[in-house]
Amino acid sequence: MKPWLLQIFTWWNGQTIGTRFHTWRFGERVGEDELGNVYYRTKGGAKDKALGVQRRWVVFNGEAEASRVPPGWKGWLQHTVDVAPSEEAYQPRDWQKPHKPNLTGTPLAYRPKGSILAEGERPPATGDYEPWTPGR
Incomplete structure (x- = not known):
């Protein structure tokens, strides 16, 4: 039942x-x-009248x-080949x-020193920074 409800209410899954x-x-x-994504094209290689090319699409696994x-x-x-x-x-x-997944916004995202x-203590400022002030 859950897979059918997901197909009705979600487009990203x-x-x-x-x-x-x-x-x-x-x-x-x-x-x-190799990731389980399935690829399709229009039956018989028919070209779309509006596009002038064959439609191709992917159904993602997940x-x-x-x-x-x-x-x-x-x-x-993308019709490159x-x-x-x-x-x-x-x-x-x-x-x-x-493939490497995009981890932005997750706990595993890259966080520079x-x-x-980032975990740990932030290093103190070195003193080489001068903030901009209007009118200077």
Whole structure:
């Protein structure tokens, strides 16, 4: 019961009822990545009349976070490449790094030395700072 309620009332957690219906009616499964995200395109490779290109979309496994799309699939979704990674022997380049979640706003976020949110004692000011004053 809970998964169905989440599909009705949340858009950020997997797919909504509307996306599920659209995918069932017009979608063709292309593949799945290592994170469990599933990728679709319009059935038969049909082009959208308004866009002039084939529609492509992803149904996220869990929270909808765009940074969770691997580089190969990102290129396919954005029409940078025509062949999906599942349809070829795709190997990521050395400079393409695996996903790291965005931790901003969480207790695990990066807090540099001197931040008021960092643990420990904040170091004292060194005296090299002069505040700006209007009219100076």
